[in-house]
Amino acid sequence: MFHKEKNIQIKNSASALYNNLSVLRIAPRRLTYFTVVHANVVNMVSASWDGLNYSHRQLQSKEPNVATSTSLIMQAAFCVLPSRELLVVTSQKGIQMYESDGSIMVYWHALDTPETPTAQAVFARGIAAVSENYVCVGVSSGAILVFDVPSKGSNITLSEVLEEHKESITDIASECSGSQECVANLVTVDDGGSLCVWKSGEEFQLLNKIGGFDISCSSVKLWKGTVVAGYGSGQIRIYEAVTGILQSEINAHARWIYSLDIAPFSGLLLSAAEDSYVRVWHLSVTPETNSVEVAHLHNECVTDTQICGAKFCDGDGYAFAVTGYDLSEIIRYTQT
Amino acid sequence: MSSRTLPLLFINLGGEMLYILDQRLRAQNIPADKAKKVMNDIITTMFNKKFLEELFKPQELYSKKALRTVFDRLAHASIMRLNQASMDKLYDLMTMAFKYQVLLCPRPKDILLVSFNHMDAIKDFVKDTPSILSQVDETYQQLIEMYTTLSNGEFQLIRQTLLIFFQDMHIRVSIFLKDKVQNSNGRFVLPTSGPVPHGTQVPGLIRIFSCTGEEQTRLQFNNGGNYTSAIREGSFEIFGDRVTKLGTNMYSVSRPVETHMSGTSKNSAQHTKVNTAPNPLAKEELNMLARLMGGLEVQKAGSSDSGFRVNLFATDEEEEEALITRPDELSYGVINIQATKDQQVSAELTKIMGEFTDSGHQSPSSSNKGDDLLAMMDDL
Numbered sequence: 001m002f003h004k005e006k007n008i009q010i011k012n013s014a015s016a017l018y019n020n021l022s023v024l025r026i027a028p029r030r031l032t033y034f035t036v037v038h039a040n041v042v043n044m045v046s047a048s049w050d051g052l053n054y055s056h057r058q059l060q061s062k063e064p065n066v067a068t069s070t071s072l073i074m075q076a077a078f079c080v081l082p083s084r085e086l087l088v089v090t091s092q093k094g095i096q097m098y099e100s101d102g103s104i105m106v107y108w109h110a111l112d113t114p115e116t117p118t119a120q121a122v123f124a125r126g127i128a129a130v131s132e133n134y135v136c137v138g139v140s141s142g143a144i145l146v147f148d149v150p151s152k153g154s155n156i157t158l159s160e161v162l163e164e165h166k167e168s169i170t171d172i173a174s175e176c177s178g179s180q181e182c183v184a185n186l187v188t189v190d191d192g193g194s195l196c197v198w199k200s201g202e203e204f205q206l207l208n209k210i211g212g213f214d215i216s217c218s219s220v221k222l223w224k225g226t227v228v229a230g231y232g233s234g235q236i237r238i239y240e241a242v243t244g245i246l247q248s249e250i251n252a253h254a255r256w257i258y259s260l261d262i263a264p265f266s267g268l269l270l271s272a273a274e275d276s277y278v279r280v281w282h283l284s285v286t287p288e289t290n291s292v293e294v295a296h297l298h299n300e301c302v303t304d305t306q307i308c309g310a311k312f313c314d315g316d317g318y319a320f321a322v323t324g325y326d327l328s329e330i331i332r333y334t335q336t
Numbered sequence: 337m338s339s340r341t342l343p344l345l346f347i348n349l350g351g352e353m354l355y356i357l358d359q360r361l362r363a364q365n366i367p368a369d370k371a372k373k374v375m376n377d378i379i380t381t382m383f384n385k386k387f388l389e390e391l392f393k394p395q396e397l398y399s400k401k402a403l404r405t406v407f408d409r410l411a412h413a414s415i416m417r418l419n420q421a422s423m424d425k426l427y428d429l430m431t432m433a434f435k436y437q438v439l440l441c442p443r444p445k446d447i448l449l450v451s452f453n454h455m456d457a458i459k460d461f462v463k464d465t466p467s468i469l470s471q472v473d474e475t476y477q478q479l480i481e482m483y484t485t486l487s488n489g490e491f492q493l494i495r496q497t498l499l500i501f502f503q504d505m506h507i508r509v510s511i512f513l514k515d516k517v518q519n520s521n522g523r524f525v526l527p528t529s530g531p532v533p534h535g536t537q538v539p540g541l542i543r544i545f546s547c548t549g550e551e552q553t554r555l556q557f558n559n560g561g562n563y564t565s566a567i568r569e570g571s572f573e574i575f576g577d578r579v580t581k582l583g584t585n586m587y588s589v590s591r592p593v594e595t596h597m598s599g600t601s602k603n604s605a606q607h608t609k610v611n612t613a614p615n616p617l618a619k620e621e622l623n624m625l626a627r628l629m630g631g632l633e634v635q636k637a638g639s640s641d642s643g644f645r646v647n648l649f650a651t652d653e654e655e656e657e658a659l660i661t662r663p664d665e666l667s668y669g670v671i672n673i674q675a676t677k678d679q680q681v682s683a684e685l686t687k688i689m690g691e692f693t694d695s696g697h698q699s700p701s702s703s704n705k706g707d708d709l710l711a712m713m714d715d716l
Contacts, residue, residue, distance in 0.1 A: 012504075013503060013504055015496070015499070015500050015503060016495070016496045016499040016500070017496060038503070039500050039503065072337050072500065074337075092337065116394075117339040117394045117395050117396060118339065118394055119339060119340060119394045120339075121337055121338050121339055121493060123337065167487070167489065168489065168493075170489070190489075191487060191488075191489025191490065191492075192487065192489065214487055214488060215488065215535070216487070216488050216489035216492060218492075232443075232444075232488055232489070232492065233535055233536050233537075234532070234536045234537070234539060235536075235537070240547075243547075245545075245547050245549075246545055246549070247544065247545055248542065248543060248544050248545065249542075249543045249545070250541070250542045250543070251536075251537040251538065251539050251540060251541045251542075252539055253536075253539055254528070254532045254533075254536060254538070254539055254559070254561065254563050255442070255532075255533065255536070256443075256444070256492065275526075275528065275539075275561070276526055276528055277528070277559075277560060277561070290547050291544075292544065293544070294542050294544065294555070295542075295555070296542065296555070296557035296558075299558070299559070299560040301528060301560055301561075303526075304519065304523050304524065304525055304526045305526065306439065306526065325499060325503075326503060326504065326506075326523070
């Protein structure tokens with residue numbers, strides 16, 4: 001079903017972090033950007049579609065006017081809003097937002113870091129663009145920071161802080177940015193496995209909270225009103241977002257899941273874990289009957305590698321890319 | 337990231353160090369009383385109350401260079417001496433062993449079981465010496481207190497922090513190569529077979545539920561591997577069967593340890609690029625190091641004829657050869673620090689410097705005493 005393409009070399013190896021790969025397709029320029037985090041550096045590669053040109057850039061987690069310790073980056077992700085695209089980088093010290101090519105930093109938000117380290121780690125993790133003009137970022141305390149992003153310029157402001165989670169945020173996902181109307185358009189998950197479903201707006205509204213069982217939820221996606229969540233136990237669980245009803249449970253992986261992705265136009269689902277496997281599934285959702293169908297389509301084993309990132313490169317799921325701990329390459333697969 | 341990583345890193349690396357030294361002491365036929373003294377001295381120093389107090393405080397992980405300094409100090413806590421090549425090799429083996437254990441832990445929480453395996457072995461080394469035994473027991477308590485209440489997510493953060501520390505290390509260890517747990521490119525073998533972790537199901541089942549919660553459909557899929565159900569969980573108490581073999585002693589006199597320096601992964605060069613950036617953390621780290629090592633008491637070397645040298649290589653020639661041919665990117669350099677005028681730090685450093693007996697690393701003197709001490713640190 002899929003075959004391997006040529007790998008893309010990156011300047012450093014990928015660190016073992018959840019969702020450690022972000023992909024942005026720039027159709028007008030026939031380019032795709034990839035970002036992979038290595039400790040305190042974000043490696044960006046811009047790959048031309050004809051496979052002939054690759055250019056690299058590295059972003060450091062340097063905070064303006066701060067000369068002390070470097071801070072480790074937890075996640076880097078592209079945020080696509082109707083008016084603009086940003087690259088958001090979250091670290092132990094705060095949140096940086098860049099133009100999508102990584103050329104200019106447009107915003108910096110510092111986290112409250114204590115003078116001396118506390119037992120509870122401080123960091124930001126979990127990034128998603130929501131609706132027309134919001135970017136949501138999670139924090140280790142469980143808070144979700146909602147940033148209001150103007151259509152251009154750097155006048156980004158912190159609009160709201162959502163305090164519902166008690167454990168560190170692991171991932172955030174949204175759907176329906178811009179055009180469609182959705183009841184629920186944001187889901188946030190944490191280290192205890194709790195899921196919160198929200199509706200965005202001037203004041204974000206909590207629609208549902210699904211409790212966890214101390215099984216960390218490391219990756220989540222929202223599609224057609226359905227939450228797809230990946231857990232440390234290797235399970236994938238599918239919930240109806242608004243009601244919280246469990247629709248499907250998949251014993252998907254033998255180790256901790258690190259990354260999930262959905263190709264929105266085809267319903268292909270990608271899951272990747274520490275067990276070296278990337279699996280492709282097909283998901284179909286029938287909202288009228290509140291039912292889902294799940295079919296397993298394909299396995300790829302990246303030998304001797306703990307996978308930390310897997311993303312589709314396009315909305316149909318025609319191609320996907322994978323990163324692994326200690327690997328200095330992005331591995332790519334395309335449909336045969 | 338996680339501020340609770342250092343104690344686990346230290347105890348596990350220390351445990352591996354003791355396994356290796358124990359094997360070398362036997363292999364070199366060091367008299368039993370001297371060997372025992374070395375092991376006891378090192379373990380006493382490792383579990384020094386003041387030292388552990390500092391270690392268990394919430395803090396970021398040290399850099400590789402800083403941690404190497406601590407272990408240099410620890411290895412020389414007794415009458416045993418190691419040349420630089422042997423110390424390098426010792427540290428390589430320790431770190432690759434623990435990297436292997438961290439990677440292969442089925443669940444992040446199992447790192448604690450690995451730590452208990454090391455602790456159990458250390459306890460066995462000093463079972464005849466009640467005073468040291470009680471120090472070790474106290475440390476068990478501290479570990480249990482600090483770690484058994486942590487959630488799985490927090491353990492994963494600790495694991496991720498450790499994996500960043502071990503990133504890009506691919507030194508080949510002959511015992512790992514022989515056992516086929518490491519490939520010739522230095523990467524560890526990650527099996528896709530065997531028991532799944534405790535709390536995980538064997539992959540292969542898709543269940544669909546109705547809106548009332550009843551199971552409607554069951555589908556099977558091929559997981560591509562050869563997995564079996566989880567086995568029983570190991571014990572997280574002071575005594576108990578840990579179940580996992582990770583963290584137990586894999587060396588014996590008949591299975592000596594060698595590392596291969598040639599043909600290391602080309603990624604190590606890329607790694608150094610990031611590492612050699614000016615380190616603004618250095619001063620902070622030096623302060624932390626000073627506080628930590630201020631607690632390390634010295635065992636004064638007895639009369640000169642009770643001291644002896646241990647070689648991690650088969651012959652002296654091999655050891656010399658290893659020092660010369662060690663690739664630049666694998667040298668455990670030193671923290672590149674700027675002189676600090678902090679009086680307290682200087683005082684701490686004076687104390688530490690006075691206790692270092694590793695000869696051959698004297699630097700040219702400079703006017704300021706603070707500069708002097710820091711320059712000496714630079715040459716370590």
